[in-house]
Amino acid sequence: MLKIGIVTGTIRENRVNLDVAKWVKQLAVEQDDAEFEIVDIKDYDLPVFAEPTSPAFTDELVEREKQLPWSRKMEEKDGYIFITPEYNHGIPSALKNALDFLYEELNDKAAGIVSYGSSGGVRSAEQLRTVLSEFQVAHVRTNPALSIFYDFDYPKLNPTEAQTKTVKTMIEQLLPWTEAMRGVRDKKHA
Template sequence: MTKIGIIMGSIRDGRVNEDVAKWVKNLADKFGGAEYELVDLKDYELPLFAEPASPAYTDDLVAKEQQRPWSEKMQSFDGYIFVTPEYNHGMPSVLKNALDYVYTELNDKAAGIVSYGSAGGVRSAEQLRIVLSEFQVAHVRTQPALSLFYDWNEEGFNPSDAQVKAVNTMLSQLAAWTEGMQFVREKKAQNQ
């Protein structure tokens, strides 16, 4: 069965990221077609990336033992859903740092993005799309963008029906792209 990792892109105390990621997972489980797993960056102790070269160019990382669990977890998935807030008009540094520790693990896979923030987290998502393109990740078009002003109320996280529809559309696109990218990986493997 296809495996999709739902990557929680924040480690802040009091974060709402976990609520959003669990909501996405609940919708994904109902959508079906894959096995969905929450991946919390808090579970991976990755130092600031200061390696002499990117994993795109070498497997010889100084912090290899520290990054191995993260690398293996990312390798285990066929696709991803990144749940990212927007911090200061960009993606969280913890998410970018974690992505700097991998490369081939993400190659030729598919991803969806769910963002949130005062402006829906759209700038964070746009930055993430640029980074994912470098990994040769096919990121789907539909991107639920949750507003801190409209999708939360005094009771907490309360996404609108339109956001539920957006997640389901993203999941539909992600399912097709994940299947297509599996074919791409198989063809590449045959040609090596």
């Protein structure tokens, strides 16, 4: 069975991010060929990334003990759904910081992105696609982009039926890509 992590994108107080993640999980569990788990970056208390070398080139990190639970959790997943708000036209610093502690854990996996913000969080989603490409993550096309004006009775999530349908489409695209990328990983490590 495929293991999909629904990864939160922010750690700030009074965030709606976790509500969006729970909603996505509720829609995702209709799939019987995958397990979905919310992976909340706030639970990992990661320091600011200030390593002398990128994890792409070494596994000897100064903050290894703090980073290890996060690394292991992300490594055990076959694919991901990232829930990202848009902060100042970009990816939240907490999400970028958490990703900077990883490299091989994400290689040759698949991801979907659910974004939100005043413009649906599309600029954050596009920046996240660029970052995920560096990790060799295959990201699916469909991007549910929730508007804080139409999909929230702020701060309460109240997504439109169109957004619900878009999330389901994204998940339907993600699962075959996740399975295919598992094959890529198996071939590389054979």
